[in-house]
Amino acid sequence: MATSEKAVSASFMEPFREILVNYLMPEKCYDEFFLNFNFLHVDCLKIIISKGLGIGIILGSVLVKLPQILKLLSAKSAEGLSFNSVMLELLSLTGTMVYSIAKSFPFSAWGEVFFLMLQSLAIGFLIQHYKGCTMKGLGFLVIFFGLLAVLVSPLTPMFVVTTMQASNMPAIILGRLIQAGANYRNGHTGQLSAVSVFLLFAGSLARIFTTVQETGDSLMVLSYIISSSCNGLIAAQVLYYWNVSPVVKKKAE
Template sequence: MDTSELEELLSPTKEFLLTYFLPEKCYNYFFVDLNFLHVPCWKIVLSKTVGVWIILGTVMAQLPQLWKVLRARSASGISWWSVLLQVYAITGPVVYCITNNIPLEVWPWASSSNTTVVTPSKVIPAMQASSMLAVVASRVIQAGTNYYHGNTGQLSALSVFLVFTGSLALIFTSLQETGDWSSVSTVTHVVAACLSCLLLTQVVCYRNSRTKDKTE
């Protein structure tokens, strides 16, 4: 097999890597020059990998929760206000990215930013900017609901764990973007991660609790 045939064979793989994980110069460092010790490129790969994980995790994190609710035929213990705020928090950044033609692989950085950008409509940037506040509010409400009932009901431990890891990833992307722990974006993500940790702790602590005779 000559060089041209090999390049043609590897072309789909190269295109996939260049689209989602690394720029062409890093591809050349790794696969042409065989320089696997290029630290700046590894940082780029790590950053883009985290970005892909955030996008996939946003969708996949809710699947265990959906399955648990469907299997139990009950959503007891889950605050509907919390769910609505989560939907709002996801919708804002997605609409913002689509409206501004932001490439899919850049969505985590765009959605993690609280910067309002001028667009033909002021509603979409406002939704994007307030999305993280909605995330924080949704977790506060759910944590309060858990405390009030003394149990976590049908709240999925796996979903909570995936959301927590996603929050940690968002802190990483925010630091990559701003480089500042004191920025509004980073602080908001840290607060969201702490609240996710609180929910995870409640799931563990309340796992054997009986449902109290209370209504939300």
């Protein structure tokens, strides 16, 4: 391509250069795409797809559990939801967030964990609230944020953070099995939101690819593989019990 054409392209894209380089691609990929017009550069395409997915997952995570929260508020009931399962999920989310911060991974590689953690906290509180244990739910929030402040501070040794991330795998498995067991015993999925379940499943699948690309951390990759498998189990139950509700079950009995 002529030097003049490259100059025109560079001039046109200059206002967007800083945003693209800071959030979507390294400078070498910017040069490949917008100066050399090499749009089929494989390594750069992988980076952009990974970054794009990561940003999409983070934006989507803000709403992932909102349908679940709204369903609880609408029904004024937490029937079918396991508080122990929520606690184990919080352990997993917190471990991933603290580990990612300690390792200085880019926010695009783990940002959704922060928003999922906040939404899981809200669900945990609502479960306690609708069980008539509002004060217990408030105490749960205070204790959690106190522990989180300690974990993200320099006071916590790296081996503790790594151990927490390693414990994610049994925590994820146990948490999902508890929820799956509750669904099986009840013969329905209660107030479990199908939208939230399917979004979590899709997000965890996409995270396998983005984690490989952005961190290369085998511990995090394995965590997301296990998470995807367990989320897939709950999604399968939602489909299996699709036409069954607590009301229908009671009438049948």
